[in-house]
Amino acid sequence: MKNRMTVVEGSYAVAHAAKVCRPNVISAYPITPQTHIVEDLSQFVADGEIDCEYMNVESEFSAISALIGASATGARTFSSTTSQGLALMHEALFNASGMRLPIVMTVVNRALSAPINIWNDQQDSISQRDTGWIQLYAEDVQESADMTPQIFKLAEDKDVLLPAMSCMDGFILSHVYEPVILLEQDLTDEFLPGFEPEYILDPGNPMSFGAFADPTTYTEFRYRQEEAMGVALKKIEEIASEFNDIYGRYYGGLVDGYMLDDAEIVIMAMGSVIGTIKDTIDMLRKENISIGLLKVRSFRPFPADAIKAALKNAKLVVTLDKNISIGKNEGALCTEVKACLHNTKLRVPVIGFMLGHGGRDIPIGTIVNIVDKAKAAMRNDSFIESEFADLREDME
Amino acid sequence: MSAGISLLAPGHRGCAGCCDALAGRFLLDALGKDCIVVSPTGCLEVFTTPYPESAWGVPWIHSLFENAAAVASGVEAALKALGRKNNTKVVSIGGDGATLDIGLQAISGAFERGHDFTYVCVDNEAYMNTGVQRSGATPLYASTTTSPSGRKSHGNPLHKKNMPAIMAAHGSPYVATASVSYAPDLMKKIKRAAEIEGPTYVHIHAPCCTGWGFDSSKTIEVGKLAVETAMWPMYEMENGEVTKVRRIKDRKPVEEYLKVQKRFKHLFTKDGAREEVKKIQEIADWNAKHFGLE
Amino acid sequence: MPLVIKTVVKPGSTIVNKTGAWRSFKPIFDRELCSKCGICAMYCPEAVVYKLESGYYDPDYDFCKGCGICANECPRKAITMILEEK
Numbered sequence: 001m002k003n004r005m006t007v008v009e010g011s012y013a014v015a016h017a018a019k020v021c022r023p024n025v026i027s028a029y030p031i032t033p034q035t036h037i038v039e040d041l042s043q044f045v046a047d048g049e050i051d052c053e054y055m056n057v058e059s060e061f062s063a064i065s066a067l068i069g070a071s072a073t074g075a076r077t078f079s080s081t082t083s084q085g086l087a088l089m090h091e092a093l094f095n096a097s098g099m100r101l102p103i104v105m106t107v108v109n110r111a112l113s114a115p116i117n118i119w120n121d122q123q124d125s126i127s128q129r130d131t132g133w134i135q136l137y138a139e140d141v142q143e144s145a146d147m148t149p150q151i152f153k154l155a156e157d158k159d160v161l162l163p164a165m166s167c168m169d170g171f172i173l174s175h176v177y178e179p180v181i182l183l184e185q186d187l188t189d190e191f192l193p194g195f196e197p198e199y200i201l202d203p204g205n206p207m208s209f210g211a212f213a214d215p216t217t218y219t220e221f222r223y224r225q226e227e228a229m230g231v232a233l234k235k236i237e238e239i240a241s242e243f244n245d246i247y248g249r250y251y252g253g254l255v256d257g258y259m260l261d262d263a264e265i266v267i268m269a270m271g272s273v274i275g276t277i278k279d280t281i282d283m284l285r286k287e288n289i290s291i292g293l294l295k296v297r298s299f300r301p302f303p304a305d306a307i308k309a310a311l312k313n314a315k316l317v318v319t320l321d322k323n324i325s326i327g328k329n330e331g332a333l334c335t336e337v338k339a340c341l342h343n344t345k346l347r348v349p350v351i352g353f354m355l356g357h358g359g360r361d362i363p364i365g366t367i368v369n370i371v372d373k374a375k376a377a378m379r380n381d382s383f384i385e386s387e388f389a390d391l392r393e394d395m396e
Numbered sequence: 397m398s399a400g401i402s403l404l405a406p407g408h409r410g411c412a413g414c415c416d417a418l419a420g421r422f423l424l425d426a427l428g429k430d431c432i433v434v435s436p437t438g439c440l441e442v443f444t445t446p447y448p449e450s451a452w453g454v455p456w457i458h459s460l461f462e463n464a465a466a467v468a469s470g471v472e473a474a475l476k477a478l479g480r481k482n483n484t485k486v487v488s489i490g491g492d493g494a495t496l497d498i499g500l501q502a503i504s505g506a507f508e509r510g511h512d513f514t515y516v517c518v519d520n521e522a523y524m525n526t527g528v529q530r531s532g533a534t535p536l537y538a539s540t541t542t543s544p545s546g547r548k549s550h551g552n553p554l555h556k557k558n559m560p561a562i563m564a565a566h567g568s569p570y571v572a573t574a575s576v577s578y579a580p581d582l583m584k585k586i587k588r589a590a591e592i593e594g595p596t597y598v599h600i601h602a603p604c605c606t607g608w609g610f611d612s613s614k615t616i617e618v619g620k621l622a623v624e625t626a627m628w629p630m631y632e633m634e635n636g637e638v639t640k641v642r643r644i645k646d647r648k649p650v651e652e653y654l655k656v657q658k659r660f661k662h663l664f665t666k667d668g669a670r671e672e673v674k675k676i677q678e679i680a681d682w683n684a685k686h687f688g689l690e
Numbered sequence: 691m692p693l694v695i696k697t698v699v700k701p702g703s704t705i706v707n708k709t710g711a712w713r714s715f716k717p718i719f720d721r722e723l724c725s726k727c728g729i730c731a732m733y734c735p736e737a738v739v740y741k742l743e744s745g746y747y748d749p750d751y752d753f754c755k756g757c758g759i760c761a762n763e764c765p766r767k768a769i770t771m772i773l774e775e776k
Contacts, residue, residue: 025473051477053473058501061462061502062463062466062501062506065459065463065466065467065470068457069459069469069470069473069474070470070474072457073474073475073478074474075474075477077470092463095460100697201471202480203454203484207701208445208452208457208701209456209458209698210457210459211448211449212458214446217447220695401731403702404737405701405702407707407709408704408707411755412755412758413735413757413759414757415735421737445699449703449704450702450704451704452701452702612759613762615733615735616733616759
């Protein structure tokens, strides 16, 4: 079999994946480190490799707004953004979800200002947690690319119809050159059907979108969104398997375990740090440390049941968060994992570490230090609720 | 008898004598069924679509306050991408707050990109939906709930933003001003704007009985006074040049327009505000001269 | 009727809301004076003044809110607003 691997930049792999999904309308606004994705897409347009309307808009706010109009008109829509751009979209994110428009965006995760910082963490997408968007997090470039058709299929499912973010870590994944398999057009056509919504803006069937709901109906709109997220929980698993059947690659559905079955200490994380954690686990297993990993692929919908099932033998859970809820001294994964275990018979302690903010490197040594603290916590030497890992010691 | 003679159905919750309802129905009367309408947040949006009802007989979408032009540009792009553009007109209709203030950037972007759509501003010169707060379209010395007249104030101290000039500066092939009080003229301008390819703009002056303080029966009358005093010049611009104006015979002094509205009442109390009325008259005089209305 | 939650609503569906109940004053059309010019129909914000086969005009009192624009704009003063009796 011929080697299908090509060495490309992560952004290119994702742009190429978006291309083979045949979007009808793409909106684009430059922001580091997302820019290469929309640049690559514009080159595909310039070279006639993609048949779509490519809109160079004047802000991220208009980027998402234009896609709201386009999606309601029946178009498959794609954009990509990060950080300040995603924050600028905030108001419109609720709107897209409330109108059940399955817009797909790749979010190239980056820190938020101030202080201004262009490097990776996940504060941007985590801060949009409650907007009603599906959020999946990819571990490496191949998964980021492969997640693109998966998330289109998920978002556009008639029982889901929710907008979705496919999240990849800025620079670490977006700017890295890795050998990947670029998604094949024929396989993608087989995997991803055309977008055929029940209602569109059409003079032949003139429906009104975005009506004003008063207290007698507003709650039920929210209920329906929550219900759709519940459906998405099942579909994420199904779509991941279907993807595996067609393309032969699988990354887990809602979550994915690594050395999990007998692990006493379970590290939980999302995104590119997963690779570093796996390497650390390989190293620590040689020292007979009973440790495993639970990768969280879907943050919204939050896979509470899958997490509970995966943690049933754990003695201690360690969450790693590239974000912080300032004033809670915890990252979102930490808070949510603790919350989902609370009303169960599982009495497993959860300790949280916040790390990698603003692009700070997460070397194996950082994970080893965290595991040392986890071991101390297991021995009841010192219990940590949640803390910053790798704080500089020379700070006054 | 079928309900209503317009594609904007009755039963909507607009105030009695509502200028926005008039503008909405004139828009649809002019365009017919083959259009898609995008409304930003505002009175017209709220009172026409209380879930699960809609007054709109054409496809319609409301997204947010500040993004109607961007949404409309996405609708237009999608129609093109899906091969459904044909003769379908894409139109956005929003108030002065959504147009001159919060939505200006999105409008600028959509016009710069050259989408084939028409943006219609229904200008009732304040944020009526939230209770008559000042906007960038509020005229000099109008009293609003955030620019009230008082012992040390004659109301709004700022001039009305010249939105049609801004749109003409974008290189729009067609910019027109109109008034709900001149329905045939308004509809002609909407039709022309929609027929011309590219981003076109129609700015409709719309007296609001609730916000300006006059009887609901006087909506049309007050709008006519604005035109007859040259407070609201009516013109068309093609590719940046004024090509047509509505001339005024026997231009009336601005007092005739101001005195019928509560928002200018403070200018005509016992102490009066002669200087302020004079300044308003200067605006009308400038309009008359600049546009050659006489 | 069960509540149906959909992201779209049907065109022209506000007609279930009979706004005639809002009215304080009612327009009465006098055909003796009417010149059939149609200005009353043109400037009705509800678009509920109908042209009849005879060429005369009639308001739909189910929806007329009684704003009085038709009476104010009628060049023949053929429309009178009278206090609504409830």
